[in-house]
Amino acid sequence: xDLKNLLAVVAAGALATGCAATAAETETASASASSAxxxxxxxxxxxxxxxYSYDNTVITGVTIFDGEGxxxxxxxxxxxxxxxxxxxxxxxxxxxxxxxxxxxxxxVTPGIIDIHSHLGDYPTPSVAAHSDGNEATSPVTPEVWAExxxxxQDPGFxxxxxxxxxxxxxxxPGSANLFGGRAVTLKNVPARTVQAMKFPGAPYGMxxxxxxxxxxxxxxxxxxxxxxxxxxxxxxxxxxxAQEYKKKRKGAKPPKRDIGMExxxxxxxxxxxxxxxxxxxxxxxxxxxxxxEFGYKVTAFHHxxxxxxxxxxxxxxxxxSAIWADWWGFKMEAYDAIPENAALLQQAGxxxxxxxxxxxxxxxxNQEASKALADGRAMGIEITDAQAIxxxxxxxxxxxxxxxxxxSLKPGKMADVVLWNDNxxxxxxxxxxxxxxxxxxxxxxxxxxxxxxxxxLGQPGEGDVK
Amino acid sequence: MKHFxxxxxxxxxxxxxxxxxxxxxxxGGKVVVGDGSVPMDGxxxxxxxxxxxxxxxxxxxxxxxxxIDASGKWVTPGIFAGFSRVGLVEVGAVxxxxxxxxxxxxxxxALDVQYAVNPFAxxxxxxxxxxxxxxxxxxxxxxxxxxxxGAIVDLGADNNPITKARxxxxxxxxETGHRRAGGSRTAAHILFRAMLEEARTxxxxxxxxxxxxxxxxxxxxxxxxxxxxxRLLIHANSANDILKVLGLRKDFPSLKLVLVGANEGWRVANxxxxxxxxxxxxxxxxxxxSFEDLSATQSNIGRMKQAGVQVAIGMxxxxxxxxxxxxxxxxxxxxxxxxxxxxxxLSWDEAFAAISxxxxxxxxxxxxxxxLKAGRQGDVVIWTGDPLELSTxxxxxxxxxxxxxxxxxxxxxxxxxxxxTPGALPKAYDR
Numbered sequence: 001x002d003l004k005n006l007l008a009v010v011a012a013g014a015l016a017t018g019c020a021a022t023a024a025e026t027e028t029a030s031a032s033a034s035s036a037x038x039x040x041x042x043x044x045x046x047x048x049x050x051x052y053s054y055d056n057t058v059i060t061g062v063t064i065f066d067g068e069g070x071x072x073x074x075x076x077x078x079x080x081x082x083x084x085x086x087x088x089x090x091x092x093x094x095x096x097x098x099x100x101x102x103x104x105x106x107x108v109t110p111g112i113i114d115i116h117s118h119l120g121d122y123p124t125p126s127v128a129a130h131s132d133g134n135e136a137t138s139p140v141t142p143e144v145w146a147e148x149x150x151x152x153q154d155p156g157f158x159x160x161x162x163x164x165x166x167x168x169x170x171x172x173p174g175s176a177n178l179f180g181g182r183a184v185t186l187k188n189v190p191a192r193t194v195q196a197m198k199f200p201g202a203p204y205g206m207x208x209x210x211x212x213x214x215x216x217x218x219x220x221x222x223x224x225x226x227x228x229x230x231x232x233x234x235x236x237x238x239x240x241x242a243q244e245y246k247k248k249r250k251g252a253k254p255p256k257r258d259i260g261m262e263x264x265x266x267x268x269x270x271x272x273x274x275x276x277x278x279x280x281x282x283x284x285x286x287x288x289x290x291x292x293e294f295g296y297k298v299t300a301f302h303h304x305x306x307x308x309x310x311x312x313x314x315x316x317x318x319x320x321s322a323i324w325a326d327w328w329g330f331k332m333e334a335y336d337a338i339p340e341n342a343a344l345l346q347q348a349g350x351x352x353x354x355x356x357x358x359x360x361x362x363x364x365x366n367q368e369a370s371k372a373l374a375d376g377r378a379m380g381i382e383i384t385d386a387q388a389i390x391x392x393x394x395x396x397x398x399x400x401x402x403x404x405x406x407x408s409l410k411p412g413k414m415a416d417v418v419l420w421n422d423n424x425x426x427x428x429x430x431x432x433x434x435x436x437x438x439x440x441x442x443x444x445x446x447x448x449x450x451x452x453x454x455x456x457l458g459q460p461g462e463g464d465v466k
Numbered sequence: 467m468k469h470f471x472x473x474x475x476x477x478x479x480x481x482x483x484x485x486x487x488x489x490x491x492x493x494g495g496k497v498v499v500g501d502g503s504v505p506m507d508g509x510x511x512x513x514x515x516x517x518x519x520x521x522x523x524x525x526x527x528x529x530x531x532x533x534i535d536a537s538g539k540w541v542t543p544g545i546f547a548g549f550s551r552v553g554l555v556e557v558g559a560v561x562x563x564x565x566x567x568x569x570x571x572x573x574x575x576a577l578d579v580q581y582a583v584n585p586f587a588x589x590x591x592x593x594x595x596x597x598x599x600x601x602x603x604x605x606x607x608x609x610x611x612x613x614x615x616g617a618i619v620d621l622g623a624d625n626n627p628i629t630k631a632r633x634x635x636x637x638x639x640x641e642t643g644h645r646r647a648g649g650s651r652t653a654a655h656i657l658f659r660a661m662l663e664e665a666r667t668x669x670x671x672x673x674x675x676x677x678x679x680x681x682x683x684x685x686x687x688x689x690x691x692x693x694x695x696x697r698l699l700i701h702a703n704s705a706n707d708i709l710k711v712l713g714l715r716k717d718f719p720s721l722k723l724v725l726v727g728a729n730e731g732w733r734v735a736n737x738x739x740x741x742x743x744x745x746x747x748x749x750x751x752x753x754x755x756s757f758e759d760l761s762a763t764q765s766n767i768g769r770m771k772q773a774g775v776q777v778a779i780g781m782x783x784x785x786x787x788x789x790x791x792x793x794x795x796x797x798x799x800x801x802x803x804x805x806x807x808x809x810x811x812l813s814w815d816e817a818f819a820a821i822s823x824x825x826x827x828x829x830x831x832x833x834x835x836x837x838l839k840a841g842r843q844g845d846v847v848i849w850t851g852d853p854l855e856l857s858t859x860x861x862x863x864x865x866x867x868x869x870x871x872x873x874x875x876x877x878x879x880x881x882x883x884x885x886x887t888p889g890a891l892p893k894a895y896d897r
Contacts, residue, residue, distance in 0.1 A: 124753045155754060163752070163764075212559075309893075311886045328876070329589060329788040331559035338876045344883060359753055367795065370856040378859050379880060421805050427798030427856050430806050445807055456754070460705070460733060461761025465809040466752045 041262045042271075045147065047198035049187055054438030055099045056080040059419060061090075062103025067110035067393035067408030071386040077108055079415035082438035087409045101433075107423055109389050110408050111167025111188075111416030111436065114362050115275070115322050115396040116302050116355035119157055120150030120171050120186075120194070124359060125455075134174035135181065139218050139225060140238050142206065143260030144181035146173045150194045156359040158451040159466055161188050162442045163363035165418035165431040168199060168407075170400050172207045172302075175277040176217040178225065178235050180207035182263055183275060185400050189436055190451045203401040205299075206267055208235070209277040210287055211333050232286060239294040242268060273299040273401055275322075279333035281309035288317055300353060300399045305337035311348035320351035320399045324361075325368040326375075342369075342391065343376020346383055353399060354391045365392045370425035385425055414438075487515040487867035491527040492848060495536030500543040500822035500837040502815050511541055513844040516867040521838045534862065536848050542818065543838050544599025544845035544865065545853075547790040548746040548825035549699075549726055549780025552601050553583035553590055553619060553627060555787035566787065567606035567613065575635060575661070575691075576683035577614025579605050585619075585627035589788045591874035594621040596791035597853065597860045599845040600629065600835055602746070602780070602825060604636045604699060604726075611638050611646045611654050612661070615687065616699065618829060620845070622865035633829060634697040634724070635687065640707045641758050655710065662718060665689055694720035697829065699746070701782060703729040704758035712741045724828060727751075727782050728770075729762040735773035744828040745770060746780030749796035749820075767800060767820070768810030778824030793821045798854035817854065843867075 057079045064075035066087060076092035078085045086092050121133040132149035135141045150171055160166035166188050173180035183205035186197040210231060219226030225234055242264035248255045249265070266272035274291070278284050278301050291298050300320035301307065305328065307314055307321040314321060321341070328337035342352045354369045356362035366389075373388040397407025406414045415438035422429035434442040443449035452463050490513045497509035499521065510525040511518065520526075527533065556563035565582035583603055584590070600620055605613035613636035618629040638646055639654055647654035664680040665688035675682060690696040698721055700711050708728060715721055725731065725745040731738060738745065747770065751762045770777045779796055781789075797820055803811030812820060826836025835843055844867030851858040863870040882896045889896070 125756050125759075127756065159753060308880075308883050309886055311883075326789070326791075327785075328592075329555075329557055330785075332557055335557055336875075336879055338880050340880045344880075344886070348886065360750060363750075363752075364799070367799075367856055371795075374857040374859070377857075379884070422802075425856065427795055427854060428802045428805070430802055447808065456760075459754075459760050460730070461763060464761065464763050465765055465803075465806060466763045 041259060041266075045145075045195060045198075047200045048193070048195045049189065049191075049198055049200055051082045051437030052189070052439035052441070054079070054082050054415070054435070055440070056095070056097070057101065057435070057438070058094045058098045059101045059103040059108055062106050062108050062419070063423070064108045064409065065386045065389040065424075066410070067390055068410070069384065069386045069390050071384070075108070077409060077417070079417065079435065079438050082415050084409050084411055084413050084415050084417075086411060101419070103419065106432065107420040107429070108409070109165070109418050109420065109424055110393040111406065111418055111434065112165045112365050112392050113396040113400070113407060114160070114166055114169040114356050114365060115300065115353050115399055116357045117160075117169045117171055117362055118174070118357065119160065119169065119359060119362070120152065120154045121146055121173065123151045123154030124156055134176040136174075136176035136217050139178045139214050139223070139234060141177050141181050141260070142179040142238075142263040143258075144173060145184065146171045146182060146207075147184035147194050147198065149173075150184065150186075152191050152194055152197060153453045153455045155453045155456050156362070157188055157190065158453060159359070160362045161434055162431065162444075162450060162466065164365055165420070165424075165434050166362060166365070167416040167418070167434065167436050168397070168400070168402065169362070170205055170275070172205065172275060175207070175209035175213045178209055178214050178231055179238060179260075179264075180209060182272070183207050185402060187436055189441065190453065199402060201405070204263075204266065204272045205275045205400065206263055206272050207275055207277065210283045211277070211279050212331055213277070228283070232290065236290060236293070238264070239290075243294065267296050268294065270297065273399070275300050275302055277302045279303055279305050281306040284310060285313065288313070288319070302355065303357065305334050305341060307350070308338065308341045308344040309336075311345045311350050314345065315348045315350040318351070320353050320395065321345055322353040322355040322396070322399070324357070325354060325372040339372065339375040340379055340381075342372035343379065343381045343383060346376065346387065347381045351395055351399070352391045353395045355396070366424040366429065367427060370427075373425065385423070388425060487844070489514045489528055489531045490534060490864070490867075490869075491531040492534045492536045492541050492846065493527065495539045495541035495848065497521060497838060498540065498542040498818055498853070499839065500819055501839070502819040502823070504815055505540070509541070511838055511846060513846060513864060513867045515844075517844050518838055518842045518846070519840055521840065534848065539861065540849040540851060540853055540858075541838070542847050542849065542853055543822045543836055543842070544847050544863065545597050545790070545793050545821050546823075546825045546836050547593075547598055547601035547781065547793055548778045548821070548828070549782045549786065550601040550603055550790055551606065551787040552593060552621070552790055553585065553587050553603055554579060554605070555589065556584070556587050558787065568608040571608055573614075573681055574608065574610035574684050575612040575614060575687040576681065577605055577608075578632065579603050579615060580617050580628050580631040583617060583619055583627050585622070585625065588875050590621050590627070591623070592788070592876055593790040594623070594863060594865070594870055595860060595872040595874050595877070597847040597849065597863060598790045598793065599847070599863065599865045600826070601790060602633070602829060604634070604782075607636070607638050607642065607646050609646065611643045611657055612684070613637065618831060618835075620865050622868065623871050624868075629835070630831065632696060634699045635691045636699045636701070638701050639711055640702040640704060640727070641756055642701065651707070651710075658714070659717065662688055662692055665692060692718060692720065694722045697722045697724050699724045699726050701726045703727045703762075705730040705733040705761070707758060708734050709737060712737055712743060715741070726780055729759040729766065731775070732763065732766045732769035733761055735770045735775055738770065739774040742776075744776040745778075746782075746825065746828060747777055748782060748784060749779045750799055764799065764803060765810040768803060768812055771812060771816065772810060776828060777820070778828055779820045780825070794854050795856065797821050798856070801854060814854070
């Protein structure tokens with residue numbers, strides 16, 4: 001399948017070529033002294049993101065899901081200087097000189113986070129000139145960085161903000177390759193440059209893929225990998241090369257810089273989080289064993305439609321499953337997907353993340369979480385509304401290594417907040433206001449608080465409600 | 467306990483699916499007729515044999531009827547998917563199971579989905595269990611701009627899925643048409659006109675047919691399109707492409723046009739309304755996927771409706787073989803727009819009609835399908851609550867008056883892996 005076809009397929013949603021990487025968020029803080037941190041890749045293309053102006057804001061009388069499983073009825077939230085200051089019930093004390101919003105009948109959640117997006121690297125319009133998600137010229141391309149493909153003018157960013165309340169998202173390379181390259185975490189703030197969207201201090205992710213996509217893309221060209229065993233062998237050999245590079249770099253004569261190897265060593269050192277696109281239960285287990293052979297951690301399996309078959313193993317290994325609510329049947333490895341995947345994982349104590357891999361469904365991750373919740377309840381699994389909200393807030397933040405800064409409404413965290421006009425688990429709910437670092441970047445009641453990308457300026461429908 | 471649960475589920479599935487029609491009275495539910503009217507509380511629906519025979523709050527329950535108490539439940543017509551490929555595809559990327567298009571066929575308009583629709587396909591069972599009972603099934607295009615004949619199908623668990631064969635012809639006249647015709651919209655329109663004119667020639671004298679231009683089978687297939695006997699479903703999205711489609715009636719005045727997709731329909735809604743061309747529109751397309759969708763918005767359907775366009779929800783190229791169960795969610799999202807300033811949605815009643823009576827009427831089958839009225843086919847669904855709400859589950863499905871099994875692969879996998887760790891025997895023995 002050539003690039004154009006691959007893109008067309010993604011656009012049609014007929015065959016998810018999405019990417020997966022796993023994030024070993026727990027290791028990132030302690031790994032800063034590793035050799036990878038000394039490489040100049042660590043400081044290249046730095047974030048220039050700065051928060052926009054904010055009002056000190058209080059929302060009262062509102063139902064709050066805090067992102068970590070707690071719910072406050074008739075709640076109060078206070079944001080100041082771009083941070084969450086206090087969150088609680090009606091007794092919460094707040095200053096009177098702030099902007100007060102009456103949240104009666106409305107709901108507050110943390111900003112929604114999509115751990116799996118191709119906004120910017122497979123943007124709309126999805127013309128061939130924009131097909132920048134798969135460097136499908138070699139199955140091993142750890143050297144590429146998704147951020148170098150991201151087009152900040154993708155209108156999809158603004159839709160994700162206004163219809164979906166998305167405040168942070170991870171942009172991944174596609175899944176044509178075994179090693180797809182580095183992923184980047186962005187704040188969903190319109191900007192002229194990608195650097196001005198980069199989430200400050202977020203660890204990098206690395207996209208890996210197993211299963212049908214790499215073997216189809218390269219097998220069709222009579223290249224390795226043409227089989228699943230070919231994929232695993234090439235992946236293992238690459239890790240052996242990375243281990244050698246790491247060893248040499250510590251020696252007396254360090255090798256010439258190799259940006260692909262720098263990324264792989266970053267994974268081995270625990271600085272870079274692995275996001276592994278993988279569908280079938282048996283293959284998830286193969287990847288786990290491979291990670292143990294080389295001493296790295298898979299942070300999340302992406303698209304793992306069969307996670308429910310090994311929910312106990314994934315709970316034990318502490319690997320998140322970043323999944324759709326109900327996609328199925330578009331290809332062979334998605335044939336056994338079931339809508340209760342998320343609930344069965346939750347029941348087993350495994351980490352659940354609902355992701356989109358889709359420029360349309362990123363606009364309603366809240367609804368996708370709600371469907372997964374409903375299907376779980378229908379089979380008798382008890383899950384609270386607040387836990388389902390965690391699937392699209394705190395859990396992805398944790399797997400992206402940014403849960404200390406965002407993903408839940410805890411004092412001191414970034415004021416990334418959505419005010420919904422109804423329960424976000426209802427089909428009838430929409431974001432009313434969205435704050436990122438305390439700056440109100442969307443207000444449904446104000447046509448001027450709605451981003452319009454350069455691409456849409458001067459076009460029919462400019463500034464429309466969409 | 468685990469085995470008990472499994473056995474219980476299997477036996478319930480068997481018991482709940484009598485193979486024959488009967489007389490059933492569904493009482494006490496909130497009944498949605500599906501024609502855009504306000505739901506009736508505490509109403510009764512009576513099904514006899516294959517049809518609905520009575521609906522209302524003053525209905526006498528026949529003495530021989532099996533009673534289903536639907537107090538606290540919602541009772542609606544089955545969901546009618548306005549545009550789909552259900553039954554044509556088992557696994558999208560496994561070509562032997564995918565009959566949606568024929569890229570290497572020498573035929574185009576003559577292709578007919580009735581020979582491919584598979585009532586035993588897993589997507590039929592999965593979507594049936596979600597409350598979808600009927601669907602417009604269309605081919606995709608292969609080499610030509612014409613895809614062939616589509617059908618109206620039911621999603622019943624029986625051998626015959628076809629409600630109406632050769633219900634319409636499908637053609638691409640937007641960007642896909644541009645590609646199929648050889649690289650321009652001019653090529654697509656000349657090909658369209660040339661094929662129809664060649665079909666006319668063939669009807670006057672088969673010997674004069676230029677078979678390089680058109681196969682005899684394709685010519686025969688186009689004749690009922692030209693005469694307006696068979697609907698012509700045209701996929702076009704841009705405002706300009708839609709206007710050009712409306713203009714086809716100048717040369718072919720009898721064409722019975724239906725627009726599909728129509729992402730920019732709102733911009734030319736008055737023209738569509740004046741031309742009285744109905745639309746099976748994509749509900750939630752709101753991105754410039756291509757330059758033909760620059761002004762796409764979720765308010766498209768609401769705005770067309772306000773302009774007087776006859777419009778219902780279709781799902782062209784949007785997981786249209788597997789996820790017809792999104793229909794309810796899509797309709798619910800259009801209701802949600804009513805609370806968004808400057809957006810235009812549908813009322814709840816209109817939104818439900820857009821996935822029930824709406825498609826049926828657009829396909830000319832409103833008198834038989836899509837609503838709960840005496841004489842309609844017995845497609846009835848009982849829901850735990852508001853059918854457009856995400857938390858609602860399906861309890862019971864009737865198709866043609868026959869209560870359906872809701873069992874499917876997904877439900878069986880779920881039960882097998884309710885507890886993922888193997889017991890005394892491997893998972894392969896858990897059934």
